[in-house]
Amino acid sequence: MADTSKNNIILSGMQPTGRLHLGNYEGALKNWVQLQNEFDMYACIVDWHALTSDFDATEQLPERIHQMAIDYIAAGLDPERTAIFVQSDVKEHAELHLLFSMIIPIPWLERVPSYKDKAEELGLDSYGFLGYPLLQAADILVYKAGWVPVGKDQVPHIELTREVARRFNTLYGEVFPEPQPKLTPFAAVPGIDGRKMSKSYENEIPLSLPEDDTRKRLKKMFTDPKKLRKGDPGRPEICPVYALHKIYNPDHETEIAPPCRSGELGCVDCKMKLADYLNDALRPLREHRTELENNPDAVKKALTMGADRARARASDTMKDVRKAMHLG
Numbered sequence: 001m002a003d004t005s006k007n008n009i010i011l012s013g014m015q016p017t018g019r020l021h022l023g024n025y026e027g028a029l030k031n032w033v034q035l036q037n038e039f040d041m042y043a044c045i046v047d048w049h050a051l052t053s054d055f056d057a058t059e060q061l062p063e064r065i066h067q068m069a070i071d072y073i074a075a076g077l078d079p080e081r082t083a084i085f086v087q088s089d090v091k092e093h094a095e096l097h098l099l100f101s102m103i104i105p106i107p108w109l110e111r112v113p114s115y116k117d118k119a120e121e122l123g124l125d126s127y128g129f130l131g132y133p134l135l136q137a138a139d140i141l142v143y144k145a146g147w148v149p150v151g152k153d154q155v156p157h158i159e160l161t162r163e164v165a166r167r168f169n170t171l172y173g174e175v176f177p178e179p180q181p182k183l184t185p186f187a188a189v190p191g192i193d194g195r196k197m198s199k200s201y202e203n204e205i206p207l208s209l210p211e212d213d214t215r216k217r218l219k220k221m222f223t224d225p226k227k228l229r230k231g232d233p234g235r236p237e238i239c240p241v242y243a244l245h246k247i248y249n250p251d252h253e254t255e256i257a258p259p260c261r262s263g264e265l266g267c268v269d270c271k272m273k274l275a276d277y278l279n280d281a282l283r284p285l286r287e288h289r290t291e292l293e294n295n296p297d298a299v300k301k302a303l304t305m306g307a308d309r310a311r312a313r314a315s316d317t318m319k320d321v322r323k324a325m326h327l328g
């Protein structure tokens with residue numbers, strides 16, 4: 001097996017859902033921004049993957065991709081250091097996916113845990129949907145990446161990627177490393193309703209939300225259901241608002257928890273304190289975001305530059321792949 005301990009390449013990706021929210025930021029993006037200091041980083045916006053579910057809403061894709069690129073850069077991914085690019089700008093992903101599709105048994109894909117659940121939940125039955133994790137394997141292996149920063153839910157996809165690499169290497173000779181997941185040190189971010197923050201639950205706080213709207217959104221946030229009014233004792237440990245204080249308010253243990261427990265601090269006041277901390281924390285990102293919104297050409301340029309860099313590496317890999325397979 002190729003030694004990944006010296007492999008300095010990271011690839012990660014997100015589907016272009018549009019504007020990113022706090023959960024995406026805390027759960028992934030913030031970590032990527034750190035990783036770009038130590039690794040050679042490829043940050044992909046996986047638009048082809050989005051087609052596995054949203055094939056009937058493609059007119060929204062360009063704007064979603066643009067907004068996501070803005071969030072990547074505003075959050076601190078540096079286009080000079082990190083290749084920020086759109087998957088469909090680098091056709092090599094598709095070629096490698098096609099070649100993998102010839103050597104991977106269908107049951108390997110049917111076994112991936114997310115497949116059956118999602119197929120039933122969303123009524124998806126396309127060929128491409130079954131191949132979702134194989135396209136993901138191609139995304140990763142086309143850069144010969146050693147590491148993939150992901151959340152726990154994605155670990156089976158990385159396992160499959162390793163199996164794909166192994167099968168290819170066994171059939172045609174050593175071309176691919178076996179990449180490892182790099183688990184995100186994850187602060188679980190609850191949404192407005194207390195469930196995990198997710199666009200599909202419509203409980204998210206977008207990074208781009210203006211300060212006043214952030215206040216309004218937080219005002220609606222669920223709290224300890226037993227604390228009905230100021231004076232009632234609260235339980236910070238089960239309160240989603242407190243979970244956000246833990247992330248954004250360095251003094252949560254002294255400023256929030258004791259007066260919440262005693263009842264002295266009401267939920268509205270507590271939420272407004274949180275709004276101040278959160279707005280302060282996001283202000284630089286939001287300012288950067290506004291600059292980028294006013295300069296769409298700079299964002300396009302970053303994506304072109306990122307795609308050029310990604311393509312250079314991906315096309316080298318494809319030369320090795322074609323040679324190993326005796327293809328032209």
Ligand code: TRP
Nearest residue numbers: 011012013014015046049136139
């Ligand atoms: N499946 C990933 C998700 O839903 C997105 C993704 C596609 C990805 N290709 C990738 C993540 C490659 C990491 C590496 O989050």
